[in-house]
Amino acid sequence: MAITAAQVKELRDKTGAGMMDCKKALSEANGDFEQAIDILRKKGQKVAAKRGENEAKEGVIFAESKGNVGYMLQLNCETDFVAKNDDFRNFVTSILNIAIENGASSVEELNGLKFDDKLTVAEKITEQVGVIGEKLDLSHFAKVEAAEVVAYNHPGNQLATLVAMNKEGHAEAGKQVAMQVAAMNPLALNKDGIDADTIARELEVGKELAIQEGKPAEMAEKIAEGRLGKFFKENTLLSQASIKDNKQSVEQYLQSIDKDLTVTEFKRFSLS
Incomplete structure (x- = not known):
């Protein structure tokens, strides 16, 4: 049977498929709209199977x-x-x-x-x-x-964050922290969120560096502890220097707004 341009457009509007794919599916389905949709779905499954090993980065x-x-x-x-x-x-x-x-x-x-x-x-x-x-x-x-959650979408939509606050009514502060998470990519909220293996590795690296610098073993232990403290400061959200005011940590910035205000959780997705 003849397939009209209106039928093709309707199927395209419904599925988003190309004009030629829609016309071919309608022809194969003898104009049956629902069957044509199923044909396009099966095509999608076949393409998905073929491209299953491809990287989607x-x-x-x-x-x-x-x-x-x-x-x-x-x-x-x-x-x-x-x-x-x-x-x-x-x-x-x-x-x-x-x-x-x-x-x-x-x-x-x-x-x-x-x-x-x-x-x-x-x-x-x-x-x-x-x-x-x-x-x-x-x-x-x-x-x-949480009491209040703030979302941030970085321009280009290849990076976004969510920040959970323990008190509502502080969306602007939440946005600043959400941007902080996007920019500084903290590993955890605070040092309690850093896993034991990472801490052990940082201590071992810090100790080895101190020994290579000629420090005695007993001093190297203390130097490693100091370097671990710096690691926490740079890699945990509440201890990081605030991008709003780098003379304050994120924790201090939030407390300057409300002494009880803090972040309870954050999420960060990035394509890079």
Whole structure:
């Protein structure tokens, strides 16, 4: 049967597939709209299988917060060309909105949510693999809850952060700290969050450096402890020098606003 331009446009609007792919699917389905969608879905599965070993190092990251909860996700693709495409970015935003609307807590939960009346999020991503022709991977997702959560999206959407505050009403301070997390990439909130293996390694390296500098073994131990303190200061969020005022630590900056104000958790996703 003859396939009309209106039918092709309707299928394209529904799936995002190319005009020729839509026309071919409709022809194969003898004009049956739902069957044509299934054909395009199967194409996506075939493309996904073929590109399964490819690396998806590009992509976009979006974060959004609403009062006491924040969400952040990362959808990877293969090329920068796709990552900068408005349709791809709108697709990622639509997935984030689904996460927010449903209160998703994990990648697995988000993948299983309904994208529309036919497909789950995971199935829609597979469909888009066929449309775009690249491997797509919902690689990271985070949900953070606290008295107040602040999101920061770095220009370009290759880096985003979420910061959880213990008190509400301090969105501007939260934004400053969220930017701090983006810029300084702390390993943990404070020294209690640094794992024992990392601490042991830093002490060993510090001691070895001191010995190489000619310091006696008993002094090397103390020097290593001092260097560990510097490591904590540079790599834990609350101890880092604030980018707002480098004469203060992040902890001191927050306490200058409210003596009880602090950060309870942070998340950072980056493509680099």
